[in-house]
Amino acid sequence: MKIDMDTAAELLGVLGNHTRLAIVRMLVRAGPQGMTVGDIQRELEVPGSTLSHHLGHLRGVGLVWQEREGTSLHCCVDYRMIDALVEFLTAECCTFEPTMTGTE
Amino acid sequence: MKIDMDTAAELLGVLGNHTRLAIVRMLVRAGPQGMTVGDIQRELEVPGSTLSHHLGHLRGVGLVWQEREGTSLHCCVDYRMIDALVEFLTAECCTFEPTMTGTE
DNA sequence: AATATATTTCCATATTTCTAGAAATACCGT
């Protein structure tokens, strides 16, 4: 997956918050089955409304998706987005040679 | 170079701004000799005070350092910081197995 | 229907960030 600079800046901005980065890290570690909002809330000890707000951000940029299971919402991270961000940084910001794929 | 989550969040936040990401990308492409503030300003067409503000942020987290040459200030990106960020993302956020280096 | 649990939405407030003009500072050439 290839992302442009606007998308990259957006992803970076969303991850550039302590709480949200912690959420993503937790979700990554939780593996494919993810965690419920409540699980996250208990671990992070953050009010529900605040957590929901942050999850909204993460959902908004596609880093996290949710699936209802009964009364709970399972949250899963989309690894592809993180991979895409790493790829962007590596390709665009880690070399002083113009990108070899020559997109522009 | 290994960074912790607070540092990573800080770096991500600073890079999560369109203008600043553009600056870093430009500096990376400019190579080791970097660019002057004026060069950046001409390319980005942003007021000096605004640019200076953003450069301050980048300097603050160590992503950019500056060296005076006459009346101009040469700006250079610290590749190690970007590498460190990529490493952090790869190690902490790209796998659902606990880090194999077992730091905690 | 009533209750309980899980989560979000609404709302207000506090704080930070972005932006940029104006003034100040730094350096250089004459």
Add this chain to the structure above:
DNA sequence: ACGGTATTTCTAGAAATATGGAAATATATT
């Protein structure tokens, strides 16, 4: 010392973000 170019600091307004309580919504159980 003066004038010019480069850049920062000061200042402030506007916009965005963060936070969390209270009410609303969704689902399940009895």
